[in-house]
Amino acid sequence: MQTENGTATHFHTCPLCEANCNLKLVTRGREVVSVRGDDDDPFSHGFICPKGPAVAELDADPDRLRTPMIRRGETWHEATWDEAFREIDARLTKILAEHGRNAVGVYLGNPSAHHVGVALFSRAMLRTLGSHNVFSASTVDQMPKQVSAGLMFGTALSVPVPDVDRTDYLMILGANPLVSNGSLMTAPDMKGRIRAIRARGGKVVVLDPRRTRTAEESDEHVFIRPGTDALFLFGVVHVLLEEKLAKPGTLAPLLNGLERVAELAREFSPERVADACGIDAATIRRLARELAGAKTAAVYARIGTCTQEFGTTASWLVDVINVLTGNLDREGGAMFPKGAVGAANAMGAPGRGRGVKLGRFRSRVRGVPEVFGELPVVCLAEEIETPGSDQIRALITVAGNPALSTPNGERLTRALATLDFMVSVDIYLNETTRHAHVILPGLSPLEQSHFPFAFTQLAVRNFARYSRPTFAVPAGQVPEWQIMLRLAGIVAGQGPDASIDALDDFVFEQQLEKAIGSEHSPAYGRSADDVRRALAGRRGPERLLDLMLRTGPYGDGFGARDGLTLAQLEQSDHAIDLGPLAPRLPDLLRTPSGRIELAPEPVVADVERLRAKLAPATASARPLLLVGRRDLRSNNSWMHNVEALVSGKTRCTLHLHPEDAHALGLGDGETAVVRSRAGSIEVPVEITDGIMRGVVSVPHGWGHDQRGTRLGVAARVAGANSNRLAEEDRFDPVSGNAVLNGIEVRVERAAAANP
Ligand SMILES: Nc1nc2c(c(=O)[nH]1)N[C@H]1C(S)=C(S)[C@@H](COP(=O)(O)OP(=O)(O)OC[C@H]3O[C@@H](n4cnc5c(=O)[nH]c(N)nc54)[C@H](O)[C@@H]3O)O[C@H]1N2
Ligand SMILES: Nc1nc2c(c(=O)[nH]1)N[C@H]1C(S)=C(S)[C@@H](COP(=O)(O)OP(=O)(O)OC[C@H]3O[C@@H](n4cnc5c(=O)[nH]c(N)nc54)[C@H](O)[C@@H]3O)O[C@H]1N2
């Protein structure tokens, strides 16, 4: 929409976090004049956080890379795309020829999940490469939840989300959605939603070792000792069964393994877990009764319960409780969204499937099992360092900063420096990409289209929204889906100039076969030629998206019925509302049994390890435990180069309880050294009673003081990398997920800084 003063209005989904707010942008030429929330969007209703407007500064950031870069020694040179791809081809092809596929590793970072082009086309690159050494940010994040959901319901994204807009009781563990804006729960404006629960007479309870902003908005906050959620949740299960409060109702005929759960829960009485959790038994019993007694209730848990010692067990127990209280799949409980595209639980035969298989291969050095086709990132450094066949000699990183975001950042940093060759697809020269030999820059978010590919499968209300690019792709830049395909061409041995069109067609044809081949597809029976013709004007992500939308659960089946098409979404500046969550059982299940596996074998087998936690510990023998936290103006490691977000108070501080500070002789603002088995960092102390005694907190994603980066703003507010304290030998054995919370640390005054 163009106006007389030369400005234009555009709408674009904010790509920064899972909330997927719609932004209303006013532009003049290539400049963004203002960014606001889109009041007319039926999904985000005008909500944005302070990071939304920062998309404009990210777009304008002079440090953001716009040209491919090649490094010779310590010096970076700007290169043409052809030069960059020729360099990659020459060096990767040689390594592949001499050492085989596993010699090339890949790391996919978090933003790859927020970019439809990367999300759809990185798979082609990975499949063509065929390396076992694929890693991602998922194993420093949500993998435990995906494993537990996969085992219980049959696909890795069958993750129940709390029906926040209708629930009467919400229990939140290890999540701070007022600051993070929610994860595995796409729900803009959680503050408004929590207030609404309370306004309609409901209750919100938060269990967290910190009194978070979410806790402050809630009815009750309970401090919980890090890493003990599985014990607490077992305590709740114990009470539900012992006091005969469990009432799975209509779910009962769908359950396998209820007896096994009851057996396991027997020894985890509230009285036995209380001490370890730091929560008295009476409180655990009361919370269990409240959950059972509420008209509707949902238990929701996130990062704090995933990135810890018992990540899968805790994630599993959350849904066991949702089942036992009869709240799974019912309005106001924990429900399954129905994603508009790509939802494996909405495709193929309903009600039964192949389920998930884990551990189909193992990492070379430590023998850690694979999860959903990738290896845990805690194994990355050793796979680079350890000589032998299948040693990683070359690495491709895509939208990731593992040097800051994964355990033992110092060791990984050293390992990256030893690689024979490294390519990074990224928008910054940062702590990770400085080790690359070639950097291929992605685009500004405003120069590309957007579709919340994974997140329509995780939203608290079903919706679809497509954003056209606000700005055209600048001359001489390349969309990331094409970068993925050119890399695919190289690893396929087709050289640096393989035809993008041919590769794009190849990816499309494979998807086409899947999309119309199943008798359950709404487009079943359409000829491939009809579909090709219908999509003739489209290429790349848009062609795939249109195909997936139209053959998805809301799609028009290419004329078979009334339904969604990409053309419809393109015509709408705002989201298309697809209604409140609706019950989906039993059709959603893809387990081989066609039932909910309430006691999946790999999870049950790990309960033994949890039992060891029941042994009483004396308070004095309890070490300080480190947890993380997030700041509203931060986004993992990579939005720290935006002045508007990092100005003001120092954010990378050590939260310390006043009594712990007193015992350690540390004052507010003094510099502390924090040490773990992996390493040490120095951070300023911030004394606060908002943290549990015996627990300290440092946010992750900082540590921008490393040489050879191009982050003018971030380097001034460097902070320290908390992941130098995270230990690469501690992970949740079921999912391979790293332990980032509940790390034993020692804290003392820094000698140099405070003589
Ligand atoms: N201690 C501790 N560590 C944690 C966590 C924690 O809670 N505590 N949280 C973990 C979690 S949840 C996550 S998701 C991970 C994140 O781990 P990573 O994904 O490895 O790290 P990010 O900080 O998200 O880095 C994103 C990278 O993508 C680049 N980038 C941004 N936009 C684009 C784009 O459009 N295209 C391309 N090609 N690149 C882009 C950025 O420059 C940056 O290099 O960190 C984890 N690490
Ligand atoms: N502002 C901002 N927003 C973000 C991000 C960001 O970096 N900054 N990152 C995005 C990403 S990638 C993700 S995955 C999401 C994550 O979103 P959330 O899961 O909401 O993550 P956090 O805000 O880190 O909240 C985790 C909470 O767990 C608590 N905790 C730590 N250990 C334990 C424990 O053992 N038990 C319990 N019960 N609690 C514990 C911490 O104190 C913290 O309050 O946020 C996303 N949104």
Ligand code: SF4
């Ligand atoms: S909450 Fe903030 S960062 Fe997340 S999508 Fe909305 S505006 Fe963007």
Ligand SMILES: [Mo]
């Ligand atoms: Mo994440």
